[in-house]
Amino acid sequence: MAHAATHDHHDAHHGAPSNFFTRWFMSTNHKDIGTLYLIFSLTAFFIGGSFAMVIRAELFKPGMQLVQPYFFNEMTTMHALVMIFGAIMPAFVGLGNWMIPLMIGAPDMALPRMNNLSFWILPFAFVLLLSTLFLPGGAPAGGWTMYPPLSLQSGSLAYAVFAIHLMGISSIMGAINIIATILNMRAPGMDLLKMPVFVWSWLITAFLLIAVMPVLAGAVTMLLTDKYFGTSFFNAAGGGDPVLYQHIFWFFGHPEVYIMILPAFGIISEIVPTFSRKPIFGYKAMVFAIAAIAFLSFIVWAHHMFAVGLPLGAEIFFMYATMLISVPTGIKVFNWVSTMWGGSLTFETPMLFAIAFIILFTIGGFSGLMLALVPADFQYHDTYFVVAHFHYVLVTGAAFAIMAATYYWLPKWTGQMYSEFWGKVHFWCSVIFVNVLFFPQHFLGLAGMPRRIPDYNVAFADFNMISSIGGFLFGASQLIFAGVVIHCAFFSKKKAADRVWEGARGLEWTVPSPAPHHTFELPPVIHDDELAHGHVED
């Protein structure tokens, strides 16, 4: 089957082009474009991470020591924008690009040229966004949510808005491509309910992206016209309302946070069965849970705004709707645990990250459940408790899943094994220091320390120092990650087998390692026992 998949029928376009410019700038190859996305994401991860280091350095002690308050605000804003739109989302798109065609037996993405455009917009969007750091007036500093009226005072608003427009166009095109690929390019026999959970999670994420990125574009366009063209959307004197922005923004923003976690659910649902040597427990329930979470994400947006002065009925509705999300999410967590139950487990680096994900993401989920309670949220709102919550779901959730996926599929991409020893060093450093970094922030928040400030009461000094030390060490640990990836790609001597992991199932393991430039130019023949989740009952 491995050979059938890679029959060399198309000499004209077989193998990677030798010309550097042609290969990387004009690519129509999902693997090359996926690689570009992943390199871009890793770069943005370190840029955004360096901003976080500035934040933690300033917060190391109470009082102002290193940076000006305005610059501090630029750092918090840019850290968020770069990490969300530059690190997490492109990493998932890169993984989707690489793996979805391999997992469904397609030769490439459905619309390969648009795929290239989706990627190449991103570096330009980030040049536009990051250039504001060097322009008079400075970078956006009103928080990544860009609430008016504060954001309207920023001289660089237009740059940020246009950068977001570009990123939105990129995301929408990427999502359209993924939907078309999954719905149209599956090999014969790859029924929808035989697809790997990762593919399902991306299909649903893509729907979310197409539904909400245009809404964000609308919201920031209104900011732009309010600032430069005299409209009154967010100006109460003109009959508008700054809270309107928050509604529109969070109608985008809440599905957006699931855009950043659903593909992570998919990744974990691939890795846990592999290293448990068991098919995933409750495949259909896993798929339907993702769909349910996606649906609920559209009707919970105002839980980000409990303290803004909503009518009581709205607060109660959004509170209960938000709490409902824990039902499908709980199904997923229980199913991952049940998959491991009775399995013959081994603990290679991807599995370690996956288990850490399950435990630490669940902590982030629980603090989210606490934040869903309106009366409690009045206390927690805009404190470090919120910061701790969303870093547990985004760092130990999304970022850990991306790292798990990288270790899991890196041998397939490069044809060589990474260093298991250094992978484990990276894992243990990351998992310890990320908790040193973020766990104390729960207590800081509960004690009332507000977020987005460069200085604080001396009462918060000790926990902040611990958190900063954890932050520096967590940041340094990621250099190990970069080292492991570079070593694996260029220097590793250990060849990877086609089926890299003993327990791995799915089409991606039937092609050689490294995956040839073109795969599945003829549709593969699909045998159900090769699929990740075994036989699905109808």
Next chain:
Amino acid sequence: MGQQQGAYFVPVKSYWPIVAAVVMFLTVFGAAHWLNAEPGETGFGKTVITVGFIGILLMFFGWFRSVINESLAGKYDAQVDRSFRMGMMWFIFSEVMFFGAFFGALFYTRMFSVPWLGGEGHGVLTHQFLWGDYAAAWGAGGGNGPGNIGGNFQTVAPWGLPLLNTLILLTSSVTVTIAHHALKAGHRGKVLVFLGLTVLLGAVFVYAQAHEYMEAYHELNLTLHSGVYGSTFFMLTGFHGLHVTLGTIMLAIIWLRVLAGHFSRDHHFGFEAVAWYWHFVDVVWLGLFMFVYIL
């Protein structure tokens, strides 16, 4: 690159995507620089935006030309056709959501923020302390908020030009459908007549809309600055007008392609994509006519 039975189609490499990324960047970079220029300052923003915009036009021309050539060469099989269809459908869905943001703003300000500023329900204290004199109303005499931003204005009467525009767009939807059926039946002359009629109706709509804007600005004092009424009115109708303009240009290009004989009875996705887009702007207009003009 010959197609084999059962093999997938993967297009050859193209420089248009990277060109597209560059010209899109130039356009928005120029726009951002232009918006931030000091009054009276002659920055390079306008030059960059012009270069970028011309670049976008050339990029569309070049990219579509290469796709059309590939299509005419018979390289696209049924699977590629389905991918194109899905791409267009989801693109239109994203457009729907974009308009949704502005319709949402309209509903929120009408239903909540303006009545609250007038003291209803939630906003009683804001009203009492800041704008005790303000009586909430939508449209003339209140729609521009308690600050009377932009000064007194009058609204556009729905049963004049807007009604005419509604009829124009509805008619154009019918004519484009007749053209589609004619295309399927292989009557090219009839296609050209009815598609040409659709283009004409689109152009008349845009002209009438421009006329309405002139009247609003010069006689009704209804401008983009007229508080949130003016903001929602012009942003919604403006974005819609932009889409009609784009749609008309697309229809005109399709008309030329029909003339050039690019379409066959069962292979004419370009025509259908533009027709879908046209129906979409039509439906958006019905929403506008209802919620912006009548109610």
